[in-house]
Amino acid sequence: MLNLVLFGPPGAGKGTQSQNLIEKYGLIHLSTGDLLRSEIAQGTTLGLEAKKLMDEGLLVPDEVVIGMISNKLDTNPDAKGFIFDGFPRTVAQATALDNLLQSKATAISGMIALEVNDAELESRLLLRGKDSGRPDDANPEVIRKRIREYNEKTAPVADFYKGQAKFTSINGIGSIDEIFTAISAVVDKY
Ligand code: ADP
Numbered sequence: 001m002l003n004l005v006l007f008g009p010p011g012a013g014k015g016t017q018s019q020n021l022i023e024k025y026g027l028i029h030l031s032t033g034d035l036l037r038s039e040i041a042q043g044t045t046l047g048l049e050a051k052k053l054m055d056e057g058l059l060v061p062d063e064v065v066i067g068m069i070s071n072k073l074d075t076n077p078d079a080k081g082f083i084f085d086g087f088p089r090t091v092a093q094a095t096a097l098d099n100l101l102q103s104k105a106t107a108i109s110g111m112i113a114l115e116v117n118d119a120e121l122e123s124r125l126l127l128r129g130k131d132s133g134r135p136d137d138a139n140p141e142v143i144r145k146r147i148r149e150y151n152e153k154t155a156p157v158a159d160f161y162k163g164q165a166k167f168t169s170i171n172g173i174g175s176i177d178e179i180f181t182a183i184s185a186v187v188d189k190y
Contacts, residue, residue, distance in 0.1 A: 001106045002027060002081035002190060005088070007158065008114035009150045010143070011121040011128070012172045013179065017114070018085045020180045025187065030072050031085040032065045037134075055135050057145030059089060059153060066096045073100060081109070090153050094160045109190040111161040112183055114172030118147055 002025060006014045018029050036054065039047030050060045065087055073082070088094035101107050116124075122143055129137030136142050161167040170182045 001079070001109075002187070003084070003101065003106060003108050004081070004187065004190075005084045005108055005111040005161065006114070007111050007161075008172060009116065009118075009121055009154075010146045011124040012114040012116045013176070014085045014114065016176055017180060017183055018083050020176075021083050021183070021187070024184065025081070027081045027083045028072075028076050028079045029083050029085060030069060030087065032068060032087040032089070033085075035068045035072070036060060036065075055142070057136060057142040057149060059149055062090055062092045062096070065089070066093060066100075069097065070100055073104065084108075088157055089150075091156055091160055094157050108161070108164075108166060110166045110168060110186070111158070112186055113158055113167065113169040114179070115169055116172040120173060121147060 004021065004027070006018055006021070008014055015031065018031065021027060022029050036047070036050045040051045040054075041047070046064060050064065053060050069084075069087060076082075084097070088097050097108070122140070125137050125143045125146075126140065128134070129139075129143075136146065158167055158169075168186045170179065170186070172179060
């Protein structure tokens, strides 16, 4: 299986590049942000709880996102592979993902990190907020809080994959096509 972790701060372009990767490699896209927004749209208890945290720019609890990912792995037993987008976002999530994949006799092929500086992220997210309808993209304070959460809790996840020699970083500034070419060159080596 080809199992990719697409990594990077909010606004780095993970969602956009995931769409390209799905088309080229036939993978299933698992975005915890999308899964949570779908719970919110359906008005589930999980969604209502998660919304409060998401609107504040905070991470939702590890157990919640790990449970969602576990379900999705179970409901796609014949997948050629997965793209994990926005997950794992903490070291605890990364460890849980390793265990889940191991129980299915597979593993992460590699993590690809998109590098974008904080000033560029802020302006991209504010621009996206104008038409995405996402409340967490509309408010500069919430955006800064999300970037802070990323630097504190999520950035260490890169070290986790560096420790397994599965980490590659790519410049996330440039045209969508240029960045995708760079990502594909890495994926083709897996
Ligand atoms: P972005 O990366 O642009 O911030 P996402 O759609 O990936 O957007 O995530 C939106 C919000 O959903 C996050 O700010 C967080 O509150 C929550 N979330 C998504 N994935 C996770 C995760 N793996 N762990 C904890 N919270 C998450």
